[in-house]
Amino acid sequence: MQRIQFDPEIIYVQKIYFFMFLATLTALSCAIIFWLLGLFFALLVLGIGLSVSYIAMLTKKTFSPPSKALTAQRMAHEISQDTRPVSIARFACQLYYYFHEPTQAISLLEKFLPSQDPLLCTTLADILLKEGKTKQALYILRENSFALDDPLLLATQGHVLLHIGKIREAANMYERSLLIAKQNGFPSSGAHWFTRKLLTLSYMASIHHTLADCYCLLEDLPSAKQQYRAGNLLLFDLSLWRHSIVRSL
Incomplete structure (x- = not known):
């Protein structure tokens, strides 16, 4: 399985x-x-x-998701009553992660892409990146009218640029993403306010850490240490703290 x-x-x-x-x-x-x-x-x-x-909590690494049958029932019920972008994005994520149907998930998101919703665009680009379609992901992100104003879109552009080796450009995207996120926050995910708060802290910590990785690759170690520290301070879980670049990069 x-x-x-x-x-x-x-x-x-x-x-x-x-x-x-x-x-x-x-x-x-x-x-x-x-x-x-x-x-x-x-x-x-x-x-x-x-x-x-x-x-x-520190030692907990994995969590069991709901059964596929239960997830499918919830998906069918939600999508029949709610076609907001956040619901479409959640539905596509369930298709991709729970049911391992990348083609269906991508097709669904592309259908609603003309709405220019940042969350839909980010979700689609993230899936495309995971599927190895980096050029298509970057094109979709840059074509969005909020490409330089939405922190999630900026961070995802940073992920794609980092993946293709454009380190300086990726760092610029992460820096701008953090700046806007601190000013305006992240777009609503439709979750409970406490969950949204946790996600915001987690996403900001992740961006700080990835920006630090960029600085390491650019051999700017003082800035890297500063970003690692900034990300760590946002996380209650010490097992997620970072102090150096991950080997996969």
Whole structure:
């Protein structure tokens, strides 16, 4: 069975919710211990429980997705009632990641591409990049009317440029993406506000880290260290902290 490969930003959100679930169990246990044995033992349970919860989050690397049958039912229900760009993008991602249907996912996104929606365009370009169609991905991104104004479009252009070896241009895109994201934020993904907040922090950390990789390749080590540090400070999970360029680059 082919494993679903989630983006690191999604993994981070899942890890945070996993920690919160364990922390909630710890808090309930703490309340019971406080009622039965008193404050000292309650605080002891709280400290141990939170420590174990955090370590469990650090070591958690994968998450099981819902069953394909359940996902298909949800997809059919959502797409029949909601044709907003965010829903189309989510539907295409499920086709690509859950059902491994790149042709259908790309075809669906291309159908709605004239809307010029940044999220749709970014999703399509990201899938094309993963499928090795870098020139097509870059063309679609640059043709979008928000190409130089949307942080996700800018960051995705950076990914494509980095992939084809245009390091300086990629760094420029990441720098502009961070600047605009800090001013205006990222476009809404339709998720709950807390999930959106986590995704924003995760995406910004990822851009900082990738920009740092660019600086490493450009032999600007002081700037690279600064960007690694900036990205790390946005992440609660120490296992996702970065201090050097990844070997795959």
